[in-house]
Amino acid sequence: MPRSPNAESPSGRVDAPDAPDVPNPGVAHDAPTIPEPDIRLAQDLLFFAYRDFTNAADVILEELGLGRAHHRALHFIGRNPRITVSDLLLILRITKQSLARVLGALVEQGYVAQAPGPDDRRQRLLSLTGKGAALEQRLFKRQVERLAPAFSQAGPAAVEGFRAVMRAIMDQTARDYMDGGGGDGG
C-alpha cells in the first residue's frame, strides 16, 4: 500500500455549502473536453510548483532535525488552535501511528501543547506554544518568499483563477474543510 488507503473519508466538520453549478462529480457531461496538452501541462505544473513550494522551508526544518510531516502538523495546528487529534487526523489523512511519532516530537520539543478538552476530558486539544508559533512563523516566511512574488507577478486576476482551479481539483471533503471554520475561524 503506497499511500492513502482511501481517497475519500467522511469527515467531522462538514458544513455543506450547496454546490453551485457542479453537475455530476467525476463525469464531465457537457464539458468542452479539455485538450490533452492542457492536462499534460497541468501535471507538470502541479509537480514542479508543489515540489518547489514545499522545498522552500526545508533548510530550516533540516537545521532542527524536523521533516515535512512536522511542518504540516505545525501548520494545521496553528491554523486550528485547540484542534482534537481526531480532527487533525482527518485533515492530514494519515494514520494515528504516523501522526503519533510526529506529534510526540513536537510536544516533546515544546512546539505543541496539549490541553484536556473541557467537555470531553479524553481529548487532548492541540495548540502551538509560543516557541511553536515562532517556528511556524519562520517556516511561513519562507513560503511567503516563494508565493508572494509569484502572486504579484501573476496579478490578482490570475490568483483568483489559481484559487478557483485548485479548489476544484481537491475533493469535496477538503472543500468542506476550507469552507467550514478550517483555517479562517477555528
Place this chain on the structure above:
Amino acid sequence: MPRSPNAESPSGRVDAPDAPDVPNPGVAHDAPTIPEPDIRLAQDLLFFAYRDFTNAADVILEELGLGRAHHRALHFIGRNPRITVSDLLLILRITKQSLARVLGALVEQGYVAQAPGPDDRRQRLLSLTGKGAALEQRLFKRQVERLAPAFSQAGPAAVEGFRAVMRAIMDQTARDYMDGGGGDGG
C-alpha cells in the same frame, strides 16, 4: 516525498516586508504586499489539491504493486522519449540510487525500454514500451477525470491564471525545462 537535500534556490528575489513601497526595477513591478490570509489560503490549496491530484492514480498503482515514484518516472519518460538517465535525474531531483530501484522495476516488468545512445554508447536512452504507454495512459486518464471537470468548472480564464501562478511558484530551472523541449518537443 519526504525531502530533498538540495533546495536549489534561496529564491533570490525576496521583497522585504520592512520595505514596502520601494519600486523594484528588476522585476515586473513592486508587490502590493500580499495579505497573509491569501498566503495561508494558498498553502492549504496547494496541500489539498496536490494530495488529491496524486491520489487519483493510486488505485491503479496499488493493483500493480507500483508506487508514485514509478508513476512519476513513467510520466516524464513518456513526455521525453529517449531521455537519458542523467536528464531524468535532473528533472526528478532524486539520487541515482533512488531512481535505479524504480527504473529497474519498470524495465524488468517491460514498461520501459533502454536503447544505447547513437552518439554516446554509454547512454541508455529511456522510452516507454507499448505496455508502458498503455499503463501511462490508464494513469493519465484518472488524472484527467480529476483535472478536466475542475478546468471546465473554473473556466478558461481561471485556468490561464492557474497556469501563470503555478509557473511563477516553481524555480527558474523548472521553468526552463518547461520552456525548452521538456514535454512538448524534445
Place this chain on the structure above:
DNA sequence: ACATTAGGACAGTATTATTGACTCAAATGG
C-alpha cells in the same frame, strides 16, 4: 454494567529517499 470513543503504545513492514564507495565501459584529451 457494558459498549463505544479518544487517545496512546508496541511491534513489524513498505516505500521512497539519502550517503558513500565501488565497478565497468565508453568517451576524451594530453
Place this chain on the structure above:
DNA sequence: CCATTTGAGTCAATAATACTGTCCTAATGT
C-alpha cells in the same frame, strides 16, 4: 597509447514517512 573523466549501474547502510494489526487506559454514554 594511456590517464582521466563521464554515463550508468551496483552494493551496503541509513533515515523519514507511511502502513498494518493489536492491545491498553480512561472517559462517555446508554
